[in-house]
Structure formats: structure tokens, C-alpha cells
Amino acid sequence: MKVTEKDVAYVADLANLELTPDESTRMVADLNSILGHIDKLNELDTSNVEPLAEVISAFASAERKGSEKFAYAQRADEVKPGLSREVALANAPDTDGTCFRVPKVIER
């Protein structure tokens, strides 16, 4: 077993997920079985292989380097209308009409 109950609890905490004891047991088993399959990647020697985070630059023209490849995505820095406050707040579970309202962050 690579992943223990403790690991799952730690990762759940990082991800802000609440797990019941049953869910936690199930996740330990599932993660171990998935990671068991993923370990197949260790068959490959990748010591001289660059990581690929996105495919656009891999296919973009060879003459352009680095961020130049994405020059088309640049735009003028102009102020444009966005969502109105009312629309932006419409889906919020709690607001004061101007801001999102959340439980108290700092206890005195």
C-alpha cells in the first residue's frame, strides 16, 4: 500500500474536502489501485525529456521562441464593460448587496 489513511486525510485537507470514514476507506483503496496503474510510467527513462504543459507551443512555428509564440493572444490594455455588480453577485449564497459575505475570518 502506497497511500495510507493518513495520506488521504492530509491530501483531503489540502484540497479542502471533507471525507466521512467510509469515504476515506474507499479513497485509500481507489487511490492505491489507480496509482498502481500509474506507476507504469516509471518504465520510461525521461531524464532528458522536457515536460509538456500545453500543446500550442509544441506545434507553433519554429521561428518564434518563448512567449513570442503567443503574440496573437496579446491585446490592447483597454477598459471594457464587464459584468455588472448585480449580475456578478446574483449566484452568491450570501451578499450585502455590494460584496460577497462570508463567515467571520478572524476571531477576537
Add this chain to the structure above:
Amino acid sequence: MDINTLTIDGARALVESREVSARALAEAHYAEIESRDETIGSYLTLTKERALAQAERIDCLAEKGDPLPPLAGVPVGIKDVLMTRGERTTAGSRFLEKFVAPYDATSVEKLEAAGAVCLGKLNCDEFAMGSSNENSAFYPVRNPRDTTRVPGGSSGGSAAAVAAGFAVATLGSDTGGSIRQPAAFCGVVGLLPTYGRVSRYGLIAFASSLDHVGPVTRTVKDAATLLEVIAGRDPMDSTSADVPVEKYSAACGRDVKGLRIGIPKEYFGEGLDPEIRQAVEQCIDGLRNAGCEIVSVSLPHTEYAIPVYYIVATAEASANLARFDGVRYTTRSPKAKTLADMYRLSRDEGFGAEVKRRILLGTYALSAGYYDAYYRKAQQVRTLLTRDFQNVFTTVDAVVTPVSPTVAFKLGEKANDPVSMYLSDIYTVTANLAGVPGISLPCGNNHEGLPIGIQILGKHFDESTVIQLAHAMEQQL
């Protein structure tokens, strides 16, 4: 008019000639949905008011004899991961059960600008995570060809609606096969555009380096027509490519003689249903007879695609889904007293088991001590997988493979075994990882009458060749 076989051109011709009004066409579809969708479960929300208002606009144009846009009056459905202003948009999740989208996705806006009538929002796996549509928080979709079987996922509603006569065409999203696999399971056509070909503005993000928006249709020509409408650079999506949009429908009917087709041996190995192998090989023979040159090729890193995919996709998902925090998107646990509780309890109540599983896996792969072993390693192998395609495409114009190792499986068959569910994506995740375009189209039925799909993958931004070949195959069946 047979609503089950209507194509885009057919629907548009009816409206243009005023034989059937756009309104009557929409209403006929709603009547079908109301009488039969209770069994199939393809729609989550019907957007009647919006649809009928659009239909009226089209009918007015037709009445005046004005030139009609390319999708005039065509009834379409939208996967519920795409935003539709003023309409409920759930992503198949309990978390967004009451979420009303504040703006339209660019692809939806383009469809409506082209005259399409959006009938409603289609069921899918929660946040597009799944291969069977059983992960919808609301209800599973059933396969119209056999209601004891799954329609595939995650765009199960999009494929089922087209197969069942509940829309002429639909939009889906594809992160690891979510358009192509359900299209294959339901016996319809699904197109995965090149990464960057179609704007993702307004698509609820799952894994941003892999997510695509694309069409599900009854014919290859319809898929080409829809792609023409939704493709193109969008200033609202910085990953949308500045590459001219071709007249994809013009590729339909073009002679395929002389095209070089690669058959990657890794896609015909162990685990492939012999009936699917036979149907796909028969289709390949058809291309050979039409004058294509068929060559055996190798994509040697294929066997690593699933492990790479389930690291990259879950890592990106864990970051994308962090936005569901209990502050902005409708759901907040009433039990939460503190800020930390608000995050944890809202996410606990809002997310289903598969979403939690993927967030946990992705968080694990990105966490200190494991980042290099899992995430970086997966990105390095992704480079190798992408190189496989680059190499093969120096010698062939397209590759042809099966879509899925099996036909549609039974509901519940894989529900408790995530690894076996993940492995069913083996032939589709590669295209997402490499960013290449692909299409899934029917190539016959198995002995039980269940549809079999065939996949064509092409060069970056060469959807035209993919469509040209797919159309030739379609004509042979």
C-alpha cells in the same frame, strides 16, 4: 418529415421553403422529448422560451424572404457544461444545481448567431468527469439503442439526444474522449477539433490543457457545418488559435484517392473486442479500395497514455475546481460556522464521489514530495506521446483506429471499478494529450445490434482531411 433522421441541411431547407416553420420544428422536438426523454434522461433543463423566441426570429426572416443564416431554425442541444445566459447551467453537479449563467459561452453565442434554436441543456457526467454518464448528480442517461446500457460519457446526453431524435445536432465537450466515445456508443458522429480551434470561453473548466468544445451530429457533413460556425479565434479565450477557419463542409465528397492512412498497431492489441476489430478493418479495406494507401505505423507510447492522462487531467481539475468554495457559486453548507468549514462542508455536500476522487488524486500528484514523481513525470511522457504523433504525421495524412475497446456496456457494470472505467478511454485520450483533431463515426453494428465506432485522427488544424476521409467512409456504409 422524419425527426429521427433530419440533418442540418434538411432542417434548414424545410424552414427556408416554409414547408415547416422553425417554431413547429422546435415544438415537434419538444413533443418527442416530453413523450420519450423520461426513459432516456438526455436533458436536464429545457429552455423553451429562449428557443421559441429564436424560432420566431427565424420565421420572420423566412417570411420576408431574407437570406437565412447557415443553421436557420436547426434545433440543437447544449451540453450543460457550457454557459447559457439566464438559464440554469449545472455541469451535472449538485453544487451548481441552482446556478444561472451570467453570460453565454462563445460557442453557444455563435450557434445562435447562425440561426440555431437551442432547445435545452444536456445531461453529462459531473464536471464532465466520467465515461458512462453515471456520474451525473441528477440521473443517468440511457443509451437510446438499448436502454439497459450506458450512452458513454461524459457527453452522454449530447450523443443520446442526437440518436433519439431530441435534437438535430448538439454541442459536447471532450477532455479525454467525451465527445467521441459517446458518439460511438450511440451510433452518431462526434468531432474533436484541434486544441485551440474552438473557443472555450464559457466552458466550465475541467482540465484546461485538454478541454475541447465540439459537435455531435447524425452525419459527417453536419459535423463539418457546425465546426465552421463555432471555430475561430476568440479574444475572450487566449488559447484560441489565430488560424483561418476552412470551409470544412467542402471537404465532404472530395476524392480520397492517394491519401496515406496510418494504422497504428498499438490500437489493435489485447483487449479490443474482435467484432470491433473486424468492423474497423472492413472500413479500412473500403478506404484501400477507394485508392488510399494503407500503411502500418507505430505510436509506441500509447500504453502510457492512460496513466499520463489521469495525472494531468486530475492535477488540472484539482486547481480548476478550487473555485467552488461556497462564496460565489450558489452552494454553501448551512452547517458551516467558520470559513474553513464553509469550504469543506460546501464541497463535501456539492461534489459527488468521482469528482472527489479526481480532486484527491490530482492534489496528491501535485503535493510536495510527489510533484516530480507524478506530475512532472506525466508531463515528460506527454512530450513523448506528442512526438509519436509528430513523427507519424511526417509519413501519413491521418491515422485510423477504433474509438473504444468495447461497445456500450451495461449500466452499473463498471461503476465500482474506477481503473476499469478509466481504461475504456484508452484509444481516445491520446488525441487530447497531443492536441490533434479527430472524429468518431459509426462503422457498423455488433451481433446484438449495438453500434461500433471508428476514429480518424489528423494533423494539427487539418480537420478538412479528417472530414474528407470520414465522409468517404460514411458513403461506403
